[in-house]
Amino acid sequence: MNSLNYAVKILKKAGLRCTPGRIEIVSILLDSEHPLSQEEITAELSRNGLDRVTVYRALEAFLKVGIVHRVETGDRLWRYALCACGSRKHCHPHFVCRECGRVECLTGVKLPTFTEPKPGYKVEEQETYLKGICPECAEP
């Protein structure tokens, strides 16, 4: 199944409307290997694409129903990726390259469990960011 058809399926299952714009956003996220910002998504939209505001609102809606997760690396840019785990919660750590800024989902890596780091503190979700140098930016 191509990513456009799969996008429709994802939206339907989430109870969202299948507008051409939202289908394309989901499909772009499906085809991307790493989390994307609004600007990166807008740049990949076909001609006569969507307004920025519309992209923001779509991503917010996707987050609410849990089909994407939001990656917050501290550069004040929000990036979004489709969830394999079907929840808006993070189920893997993320790698951030200090050289090229690229962000990557470390889907194969387990998160350690912090159930109650201090008495009375209930942990519901965990985010772990590993910052360093990616293979492409490493000295050859």
Next chain:
Amino acid sequence: MNSLNYAVKILKKAGLRCTPGRIEIVSILLDSEHPLSQEEITAELSRNGLDRVTVYRALEAFLKVGIVHRVETGDRLWRYALCACGSRKHCHPHFVCRECGRVECLTGVKLPTFTEPKPGYKVEEQETYLKGICPECAEP
């Protein structure tokens, strides 16, 4: 030793000038149990406090010499806390309450080690945020 005198010591040791403004910022951070944003710091400054630009520049200088660390919880607000470890790198996870938004340094909790999560990815620093409910926001 009161926090004002201790602040002077910290600034001197870091090679920064001991201006009344910077002494007060360090002292506010010393007295705080949790990381503070520019706005929170400005609010605690004595009358005829500092310009907000000055506070930002002081925090940036503190970060550069490693006397504070910056906490980035994804709400687009940077918060700063004094380092026990004497480095700008994170040496403990942080807790974020989804109810009251309060951020806390979990100084007692060890960070797990991810040396090379994927082949070729060199990790230099790690940030871990635990999100959930703090004791004060938990149902009684």
Next chain:
DNA sequence: ACAGTAAACGCAAATTTGTTGCGTTTATAT
């Protein structure tokens, strides 16, 4: 197929958070 309705959209303006430029003041070393 058709009408009603709430969701999605586009555009303009606003908001939030942090940055830059530049002239003035001040802490500190000599």
Next chain:
DNA sequence: ATATAAACGCAACAAATTTGCGTTTACTGT
């Protein structure tokens, strides 16, 4: 005491995201 670079204040700027509001469109049920 003086020189000098660091620190400061103010105004303007900048980037990312949000809000308001009127219009369009996808779906639901005839």
